[in-house]
Amino acid sequence: MDYKTRTRIARILVDDAVAVDSDVTVLGLARTVRRSKGVAFVDVNDGSCFGNLQAVFAPPENFPVLEKILTGAAVRVRGKLVRSQGKGQEYELAADSIDLVGETDASYPLQKKRHSFEFLREIAHLRPRTNTFGAVNRIRSKLSYAIHKFYQERGFYYIHTPLITTSDAEGAGDLFRVTTLDVKNLPMKDGEIDWTSDFFNDQAYLAVSGQLEGEALAIALGDIYTFGPTFRAENSNTSRHASEFWMIEPEMAWAEQEDNWDLAEEFLKFLFTYALEECKDEMDFFGQWIDKEARQTLESVIKADFERISYTEAIKILEASGEKFEYPVEWGCNLQSEHERYITEKALKKPAIVYDYPEAIKAFYMYLNDDGKTVRAMDVLVPRVGEIIGGSQREHRLDVLEERIRKMNPDHMESYSWYLDLRRYGTRPHAGFGLGFERVLMYITGMANIRDVATFPRVPGWAKF
RNA sequence: UCCCCUGUAGCUCAGUCGGUAGAGCAGCUGACUGUUAAUCAGCGGGUCGCUGGUUCGAGUCCAGCCGGGGGAGCCA
Numbered sequence: 001m002d003y004k005t006r007t008r009i010a011r012i013l014v015d016d017a018v019a020v021d022s023d024v025t026v027l028g029l030a031r032t033v034r035r036s037k038g039v040a041f042v043d044v045n046d047g048s049c050f051g052n053l054q055a056v057f058a059p060p061e062n063f064p065v066l067e068k069i070l071t072g073a074a075v076r077v078r079g080k081l082v083r084s085q086g087k088g089q090e091y092e093l094a095a096d097s098i099d100l101v102g103e104t105d106a107s108y109p110l111q112k113k114r115h116s117f118e119f120l121r122e123i124a125h126l127r128p129r130t131n132t133f134g135a136v137n138r139i140r141s142k143l144s145y146a147i148h149k150f151y152q153e154r155g156f157y158y159i160h161t162p163l164i165t166t167s168d169a170e171g172a173g174d175l176f177r178v179t180t181l182d183v184k185n186l187p188m189k190d191g192e193i194d195w196t197s198d199f200f201n202d203q204a205y206l207a208v209s210g211q212l213e214g215e216a217l218a219i220a221l222g223d224i225y226t227f228g229p230t231f232r233a234e235n236s237n238t239s240r241h242a243s244e245f246w247m248i249e250p251e252m253a254w255a256e257q258e259d260n261w262d263l264a265e266e267f268l269k270f271l272f273t274y275a276l277e278e279c280k281d282e283m284d285f286f287g288q289w290i291d292k293e294a295r296q297t298l299e300s301v302i303k304a305d306f307e308r309i310s311y312t313e314a315i316k317i318l319e320a321s322g323e324k325f326e327y328p329v330e331w332g333c334n335l336q337s338e339h340e341r342y343i344t345e346k347a348l349k350k351p352a353i354v355y356d357y358p359e360a361i362k363a364f365y366m367y368l369n370d371d372g373k374t375v376r377a378m379d380v381l382v383p384r385v386g387e388i389i390g391g392s393q394r395e396h397r398l399d400v401l402e403e404r405i406r407k408m409n410p411d412h413m414e415s416y417s418w419y420l421d422l423r424r425y426g427t428r429p430h431a432g433f434g435l436g437f438e439r440v441l442m443y444i445t446g447m448a449n450i451r452d453v454a455t456f457p458r459v460p461g462w463a464k465f
Numbered sequence: 466u467c468c469c470c471u472g473u474a475g476c477u478c479a480g481u482c483g484g485u486a487g488a489g490c491a492g493c494u495g496a497c498u499g500u501u502a503a504u505c506a507g508c509g510g511g512u513c514g515c516u517g518g519u520u521c522g523a524g525u526c527c528a529g530c531c532g533g534g535g536g537a538g539c540c541a
Binding site: 032034035036037038039040041043052054056058059070071084085086087088089105106107108109110111112113114115116118119121122174209230232234235236237238239240241242245247248326327334336337338387388389390433434435436437438439440449461 | 466475476477489490491492493496497498499500501502503504532533534535536537538539540541
């Protein structure tokens with residue numbers, strides 16, 4: 001059968017690039033089939049866009065295969081593109097022929113009605129065929145492109161950092177172990193597991209961040225970014241956490257924390273603008289079915305100047321708020337979700353960049369301020385999702401960094417020797433941050449659960465498909 | 466990991482006071498000249514998450530376990 005002769009439905013419905021009366025062939029899945037005595041309709045979706053193309057069959061008895069076409073069947077339809085005689089669509093296909101390429105049966109789980117997201121998660125291999133998950137996956141693709149576009153246009157290099165690491169103390173959560181040892185028969189030495197006989201002659205893990213390696217490349221290439229998968233073995237059971245997710249980590253050599261703030265703000269605004277302008281159909285869909293305020297939320301962020309406040313100022317706002325928080329507020333404490341939400345949703349009513357956190361609650365690699373009490377960390381908070389970006393200006397002074405490691409991770413001095421080399425040879429101020437891709441997608445689409453913006457989500461207790 | 470909610474047909478759900486299982490959709494059969502979650506008539510479809518307990522009798526009450534969801538912590 002010839003599959004090369006084909007018109008993507010997006011060419012017809014989105015680009016409006018196919019002339020009426022053209023002969024077209026579409027390949028796709030039958031979404032619904034409606035038959036009556038004189039006329040039958042098959043809505044075909046080929047995944048190229050949100051919309052279905054309605055194929056019209058008259059009279060149906062000339063197309064006996066229609067009786068075998070159920071929702072979900074793969075079909076090829078050939079016919080003439082015409083203006084629709086019915087209401088509800090501009091074009092339709094006056095069909096000359098239809099081939100049933102891949103049949104389906106009554107057990108096909110997807111029906112012509114709304115399914116719960118919980119049910120669809122159990123059939124993650126079929127859910128991309130639905131309107132919602134088709135839109136999610138298309139917007140995921142388009143925003144991936146937008147990320148590259150943003151950085152490439154600004155002279156950042158896309159670099160790849162390792163997914164396997166032997167460094168277990170990057171300070172960003174629990175790690176998945178990578179091993180080829182027989183777990184039922186572990187090699188022992190002096191009563192301990194002998195890791196030197198493992199594949200890498202050492203204990204190995206899946207990386208929780210590419211930041212440290214990213215710094216090495218930034219110092220060589222100037223400005224870089226990573227965009228790839230990352231892994232956290234935290235037992236986090238929330239709608240915002242996944243065990244495997246994609247992260248964007250830009251790193252700028254020759255940069256201090258103000259540059260970091262500017263980049264973060266510009267980056268988010270670029271992505272939101274891109275979604276609104278380049279993903280119109282998907283955004284209309286999300287606005288109608290998922291989150292009525294999706295578009296408005298993005299527009300307000302694009303227009304807002306992000307409020308830049310120090311941690312100390314944030315604490316003052318919280319203390320003066322009169323709110324009763326479950327976790328009491330005092331200088332030195334971690335900002336809890338409820339605190340972050342109050343700041344961005346109630347006090348400021350716009351995105352906030354909070355910086356200069358107490359050194360005791362942040363990672364060792366962050367630049368120590370002259371006050372000796374705070375580091376140049378930054379969290380970007382947005383209404384509804386909370387923390388969407390975390391980053392910092394890095395500590396580039398060798399002696400200060402050594403002291404910080406000695407104080408916070410004394411057992412790992414040895415494994416950071418290469419990282420200290422970056423300060424030993426040609427050091428300079430540099431800064432960067434991490435943005436969780438799925439969290440951006442949640443924010444843009446209004447989808448409430450990270451399991452529904454990841455294509456095949458991995459969370460504690462679930463790694464199917 | 467902690468707190469709360471929840472589990473009934475393929476899907477979405479109802480099931481009152483403890484009295485022996487229901488609807489819509491999907492599927493099948495038929496009707497219908499333009500439908501669009503098509504409509505109309507009919508038919509088939511159940512280990513009520515699992516195990517145990519209370520009771521003459523449990524979908525319903527109790528306990529434990531398992532699954533799912535929401536929130537918290539950790540974070541992106």
